[in-house]
Amino acid sequence: MHNEELKWIENALNSLHETGRMGDLHWRATYTEEDKKGLKLLEQWMQEKNLEIFYDDIGNLYGKIEGEQDKIVLTGSHRDTVKNGGRYDGALGVICAIAAAGSLYAELGKPKKSVEVVAFCEEEGSRFLSGYLGSCYLTGQLSDEIMQQRDVEGITVTEAIKRAGFDENKTKKAPQMSDVERFVELHIEQGGVLEQGGEQVGLVTSIVGLLIGKIIIGGHQNHAGTTPMNLRKDPVTRAAQFIVDMNKWAMTYGEDITCTFGEIQVSPNKSNVIPESVSLSFDIRSTSSDILQEAEERIKALEQLQDGFNYTLEFMPLDAPAQMDEAGLKMLEAAAKELDLSYRKMHSGAGHDSQIIAQKTKTNMIFVPSIGGISHSPLEYSKIEDIGRGYLLLKAFLREIAW
Amino acid sequence: MHNEELKWIENALNSLHETGRMGDLHWRATYTEEDKKGLKLLEQWMQEKNLEIFYDDIGNLYGKIEGEQDKIVLTGSHRDTVKNGGRYDGALGVICAIAAAGSLYAELGKPKKSVEVVAFCEEEGSRFLSGYLGSCYLTGQLSDEIMQQRDVEGITVTEAIKRAGFDENKTKKAPQMSDVERFVELHIEQGGVLEQGGEQVGLVTSIVGLLIGKIIIGGHQNHAGTTPMNLRKDPVTRAAQFIVDMNKWAMTYGEDITCTFGEIQVSPNKSNVIPESVSLSFDIRSTSSDILQEAEERIKALEQLQDGFNYTLEFMPLDAPAQMDEAGLKMLEAAAKELDLSYRKMHSGAGHDSQIIAQKTKTNMIFVPSIGGISHSPLEYSKIEDIGRGYLLLKAFLREIAW
Numbered sequence: 129m130h131n132e133e134l135k136w137i138e139n140a141l142n143s144l145h146e147t148g149r150m151g152d153l154h155w156r157a158t159y160t161e162e163d164k165k166g167l168k169l170l171e172q173w174m175q176e177k178n179l180e181i182f183y184d185d186i187g188n189l190y191g192k193i194e195g196e197q198d199k200i201v202l203t204g205s206h207r208d209t210v211k212n213g214g215r216y217d218g219a220l221g222v223i224c225a226i227a228a229a230g231s232l233y234a235e236l237g238k239p240k241k242s243v244e245v246v247a248f249c250e251e252e253g254s255r256f257l258s259g260y261l262g263s264c265y266l267t268g269q270l271s272d273e274i275m276q277q278r279d280v281e282g283i284t285v286t287e288a289i290k291r292a293g294f295d296e297n298k299t300k301k302a303p304q305m306s307d308v309e310r311f312v313e314l315h316i317e318q319g320g321v322l323e324q325g326g327e328q329v330g331l332v333t334s335i336v337g338l339l340i341g342k343i344i345i346g347g348h349q350n351h352a353g354t355t356p357m358n359l360r361k362d363p364v365t366r367a368a369q370f371i372v373d374m375n376k377w378a379m380t381y382g383e384d385i386t387c388t389f390g391e392i393q394v395s396p397n398k399s400n401v402i403p404e405s406v407s408l409s410f411d412i413r414s415t416s417s418d419i420l421q422e423a424e425e426r427i428k429a430l431e432q433l434q435d436g437f438n439y440t441l442e443f444m445p446l447d448a449p450a451q452m453d454e455a456g457l458k459m460l461e462a463a464a465k466e467l468d469l470s471y472r473k474m475h476s477g478a479g480h481d482s483q484i485i486a487q488k489t490k491t492n493m494i495f496v497p498s499i500g501g502i503s504h505s506p507l508e509y510s511k512i513e514d515i516g517r518g519y520l521l522l523k524a525f526l527r528e529i530a531w
Numbered sequence: 532m533h534n535e536e537l538k539w540i541e542n543a544l545n546s547l548h549e550t551g552r553m554g555d556l557h558w559r560a561t562y563t564e565e566d567k568k569g570l571k572l573l574e575q576w577m578q579e580k581n582l583e584i585f586y587d588d589i590g591n592l593y594g595k596i597e598g599e600q601d602k603i604v605l606t607g608s609h610r611d612t613v614k615n616g617g618r619y620d621g622a623l624g625v626i627c628a629i630a631a632a633g634s635l636y637a638e639l640g641k642p643k644k645s646v647e648v649v650a651f652c653e654e655e656g657s658r659f660l661s662g663y664l665g666s667c668y669l670t671g672q673l674s675d676e677i678m679q680q681r682d683v684e685g686i687t688v689t690e691a692i693k694r695a696g697f698d699e700n701k702t703k704k705a706p707q708m709s710d711v712e713r714f715v716e717l718h719i720e721q722g723g724v725l726e727q728g729g730e731q732v733g734l735v736t737s738i739v740g741l742l743i744g745k746i747i748i749g750g751h752q753n754h755a756g757t758t759p760m761n762l763r764k765d766p767v768t769r770a771a772q773f774i775v776d777m778n779k780w781a782m783t784y785g786e787d788i789t790c791t792f793g794e795i796q797v798s799p800n801k802s803n804v805i806p807e808s809v810s811l812s813f814d815i816r817s818t819s820s821d822i823l824q825e826a827e828e829r830i831k832a833l834e835q836l837q838d839g840f841n842y843t844l845e846f847m848p849l850d851a852p853a854q855m856d857e858a859g860l861k862m863l864e865a866a867a868k869e870l871d872l873s874y875r876k877m878h879s880g881a882g883h884d885s886q887i888i889a890q891k892t893k894t895n896m897i898f899v900p901s902i903g904g905i906s907h908s909p910l911e912y913s914k915i916e917d918i919g920r921g922y923l924l925l926k927a928f929l930r931e932i933a934w
Contacts, residue, residue, distance in 0.1 A: 321759065
């Protein structure tokens with residue numbers, strides 16, 4: 129039985145992946161022709177498994193199994209991919225949720241609580257910048273401003289939804305979050321922690337908060353040969369010292385923080401010129417709001433320095449860390465032991481719809497190992513036997529909370 | 532008398548500057564229409580001052596005053612500018628040499644030694660990459676390889692000279708270096724040392740050698756959120772540590788070294804991705820060959836590290852430091868004292884034709900203060916009274932060694 133389900137999941141991953149093909153590229157962005165092809169498959173699979181399909185106004189697809197009570201157990205993930213993405217990120221959580229809910233329904237009949245499988249739209253922010261459109265809509269956090277955001281072709285979210293032409297007959301009101309008792313999302317890890325540690329599944333304890341922005345360090349442009357070291361204001365040297373200091377500081381917190389300066393622009397960027405300025409992106413993530421606040425203070429302290437450099441800081445709105453449900457985590461641990469799965473309790477360093485949903489209801493995540501920790505890449509890969517283990521755990525958890 | 536000469540120099544600087552105008556840009560590259568216009572003025576001024584003009588085969592322009600002996604005293608600088616350059620770099624040394632030789636000739640008649648004023652071509656390397664074409668030709672260091680170098684339009688040096696169409700009747704054999712007893716070059720400082728120190732002229736003790744090239748640090752590209760700090764191979768962090776270490780090391784040598792990392796390329800340069808690689812230019816200058824060698828060893832040591840990063844090093848051929856003539860320096864000091872000029876003995880952090888000529892004959896340089904240390908820029912500026920002081924010193928020196 130399990131092997132058949134696994135075979136179905138593997139085939140579904142491959143078929144859904146094909147819908148994102150754009151020549152040599154793979155990209156299933158929301159409200160596009162690729163999305164439409166993907167949704168056709170998802171609708172078909174939900175219906176085959178006797179889930180009742182509907183859309184909400186933002187274009188999230190749901191497959192519902194009516195329960196004895198009004199309470200809803202929600203499960204799923206997002207259906208969109210990044211540009212040049214892989215076949216697991218998002219897709220795996222949607223497909224496993226369809227398979228698990230469908231097979232539990234077939235085995236056990238009507239659940240106590242309603243089970244709804246969701247395929248969220250636009251989590252990645254690969255078409256519209258802000259991302260999490262589907263989960264923000266469901267939790268009532270979608271501002272008019274976001275609806276007026278434009279893609280690279282200048283099309284707004286509102287207009288894109290209209291052009292996508294969702295079937296009005298299939299559109300219903302989104303579930304009330306007050307009715308949603310729990311949400312559970314299965315996802316690939318996207319990092320190398322499970323593979324390195326040799327654990328079979330990850331049980332997520334929290335999702336990191338995110339402090340991102342830019343630091344521009346202005347110095348004095350000058351001739352590389354004729355300006356003695358002690359007369360310089362070289363922003364490259366200053367930036368290097370800041371990167372070293374921040375890394376040293378971050379390392380003192382071990383796994384509780386990541387700190388990345390991934391984008392650097394030097395101006396004028398000529399080998400024989402002491403640069404005028406250096407722009408430095410920062411991407412700092414932590415499960416602890418206190419650590420993020422300390423990072424922010426460390427960056428803001430630059431502005432107070434009287435060191436002859438000119439600091440310009442840009443901060444994006446802070447993404448707060450999200451805690452997963454403790455009782456749910458204990459149930460997952462117990463189920464993993466029952467299934468004889470080795471597991472690691474870990475935080476998620478990537479953002480997920482779960483962090484949005486966690487603000488409104490009890491939320492948990494299951495991670496499946498990513499080979500080489502690679503994601504957002506065509507090389508994204510998870511072994512089918514690892515997927516099978518994560519799937520069994522999802523199924524056991526759904527059974528316990530809904531049936 | 533001196534005021535008239537100074538007025539003449541100021542006007543000549545302005546007129547020669549005009550010949551480099553290309554719309555909004557200023558650029559007098561060698562063998563171009565702008566160069567031709569500049570040469571027409573230089574020929575005219577030399578002839579007005581009774582200097583006998585001729586060209587050599589590479590296109591250096593000379594203005595000769597026949598002396599009683601065969602020995603030659605050479606003075607001058609280069610006539611080309613960088614793209615978007617100023618009005619002093621190169622031009623000042625040529626114009627002051629014409630003025631000084633011409634007025635000494637008028638005042639004192641035939642010199643003991645022949646005096647030749649030279650306007651070198653292509654010192655900056657702004658049209659052909661390697662630079663110093665004129666002085667390398669004069670000193671017999673111009674390889675066939677360099678003659679086959681192409682400009683951005685694919686024209687070789689040989690072809691460019693042909694197209695420039697120098698008058699065969701004006702072309703003669705270049706002076707034999709064995710006949711050239713001394714060379715002296717007046718030039719703007721291009722740094723802020725004299726302005727900071729308040730000295731009126733700079734007496735150059737040596738010209739720095741130059742170690743330049745590129746370091747490519749390869750790491751492991753990964754997700755900025757899901758890769759714990761201790762599992763990373765982040766080339767930005769590694770590069771930052773290297774820059775900090777090299778700067779710390781350089782500072783221990785005070786003014787004897789400069790160390791610049793002016794050009795940085797991060798790949799893929801995305802804020803939420805730990806980069807795959809960082810490419811870093813290095814520009815290290817010192818008056819000491821030992822220090823340059825130590826710098827080279829420090830960079831090469833990267834390749835021996837077993838730290839999980841992949842280092843690729845590119846070195847350009849080493850430019851050795853050039854020592855100025857000590858007896859000449861003493862004469863310049865004595866002359867400066869005689870003229871009541873405050874002076875600083877200093878090295879040159881920029882390259883000059885003098886460093887090429889110094890390999891073959893006794894060579895000295897006089898620096899005039901640069902306001903704000905700015906050069907290779909339309910903002911390049913030296914005060915006319917500072918120019919006057921440097922000019923008087925050049926004249927006194929020429930008088931002593933040639934008349």
